[in-house]
Amino acid sequence: MIYNNRLIDEKINDYKKVSILLNLKRYLFYFFVAFLLSRINILFYIAPIGITFSIICVLKNDKIFGIIVCLSSMLGYFTTKSNFITFDLYIIINLLLIFLNFLDLKNLKNNLKKILILNLVGILIFLYKYFIIGFSIYSSLFSVVTEISIILALYFVFNNFIRVMSYFNTNQIFVREEVICLVITICLVVSGFNNLKFLDLDITNIFLMVFILMMSYVNGISVGMISAVFSGAIIGIIYGDPFQYISTYSLISCISSLLYLSSRFTVVLFCCVCVLILKLSTISFIGISENLLLVEIFVSMIIFLLLPNKILNKILVYFNEEHKKEFYTQKRLFNTLDMRIQKINDFNNIIKQLSDMIVSNVNFKYKMLDKKIYIEILAESVCGECNNVNLCWKNKMKLVRNELFLSLDNFIQGDKKLTKYIEKICIRKDNIRNELTKISNFYNMQKVYEDRIYEAQDMLSYELKNIHNIIEQGVKEVKKDIIVKVNYEKSLISKFNKFKIKYFDLVCYEENDRIKVKVILPYKVYCEYKLDILDIVNLALPKEMILQEDSSQYINSNEEIILNYVEKYNYKIISHCLQLSKKGKNGDNYIFTQNSNDNYIIILSDGIGSGNEAYDKSKFTVDLIYKFIKTSLSLSSCIKEIISIISLKFFRDESISTIDFASIDLYNGKMNYLKCSSVITYVKRENEVFVLESDINLFEDFDESTNRILTGEFDLKYGDILVHLTDGLIHFKDLSNKSWLYNFLKKVTIVSPDKLCEEIIREFKILNKDSFQDDVTVIVSKVYKNCD
Structure with a gap:
């Protein structure tokens, strides 16, 4: 218990240290804010902005916080004494607020404390203006009303600012009013740098324009124009020319808001041109000394242009309500997904541990009986009833035991002979031979059984590792970045509502930098607006979309249909296949189709042989690969498991069917291919022919029982022609003809895939004189530019 209490005390101390550090950062931040706000004087005798912030902080019931802010405010007012006559009034008000902060006013309601403080501040201002400055009663009352009105107006702004800052680094989504209050406060804080210059350039003006x-660039015209007008008014009042600053800031804000979709360079260029036109229309001579405002504008433009994207993205998350909602919705989605995936990973780790344990744990191994036990059994059953037992075992026990060991080894190895010594001294040789025969047969059976157990352990461990790798690859595919596009969804929803199209659900997301849309709507509505829905989707989104082929799924129970729209493909593939059978059914199988992963896939398998058995084997292989590919797994990650499944399915055969696989990305034309004991693939590009080779030498005999795997990539271009084939097309009696297809493709000028396929088969028949040794399959695919 003492140890546990010690741990608890240490944790409490750690929490206290963290709390102190957080409070220190908070105090320093608000010290800086109060100092700058107190440096702003609206008119020659009026500067209640710093006092307003001090009043709000005192009302927070945090004595240390209130004292720090009041002292900072006093310091800020003190720095303005050279150009602000009534600075001492606001220092006195801050001293009054510090005194009230020490009084125990917790029993009073917040509204009563607010009224009390405002009344005391108003009385102090009236007495100071009337007795110290020498204003008349009416002028003093007017001054009191003006300053109290400003305090009440800014109270709402600063109160929202402090509340927003307390939730600034959380997933709290701020409404537009809170963002505006935050922007106004920041403008006021930046204005507190007034009279701070570097190389005769006004730092305040530069900061405000940036x-x-x-x-404006991040939040649009509403927030941008408010910040422009408010900043221009404050800095204009300070410098005595509010209309010039308001017009300049508003022009910059308007251009930046309207061009928010353009690059920052475009925004800066347009701002510079428009500001120059504005200045040229109001002055007759431009010089740096007379028009420093122009230089300050250009400097602020350069700073804006050089700002890192990381800073703008942070501002976008903090200040833009819609973007922050989208960002944290996405974050919650992935956090929830991570929790679900963690359970899968835990299960996957168990599979891996089982795989390792099966191999390493000796308890799984089958234990054979020791040969010594067999010798004891032999001696008891045969020698125990012998009259010469004492002569053999008592006088020469070690020698007899060793001789029986050697005889047992001979029988186990298949040599049914006793040793010479046993033959010489034993009078029951036939009984010993019979027993040794039984023991050797039993021992050999146990040995075979032990080997089978070891093989089963290895195979089970291997399959578990493959399953572990497949699950791991699947988790990686699931965790790919999927970004929900809230703005696009709003646009789609507005268009569907505008055209009065009923729908059940609609989601727009970005996956692999590609926009995708999923719409669930009644089947009757789909039949009515079948041709119009795609036009509406294209009208709402910035990129051209198409309906994904074979993506519609009709749900009878709910009378719903699911439509998937994807970005228009850049490539289009058209394939054609022809087959020749040696006898009976062709043993080759194939698939070429577009799948739901925006890829065009080609799968070709040779069943090794011909007839129904070869056909069943190749069809099972093709169907199995297609099922794996539909799960979005890469074939290279699960090919070993596929081969294992095929081997178990057709375990009586010495070899499995070949695998020739190609997956073509319809956006960039990149082809990933995989070959397992298959022959080469040709790619014809104009007058060139590229060879995607397997690791099998086509000009030599090879062992088909071995499974060799080759993977690679190839960048396709418009007009390329792919030729996939089985080895029947290159099996000739005359070995010199094995490269005939390469030479034929070099010379041929046919570009249509169906005609080229027919021409290849026709040429093959001519060369083979209409006789061939194996089933033949050829698939010709051509790459087109997608213009539909």
């Missing part, structure tokens, strides 16, 4: 550019 901030306005960022707010």
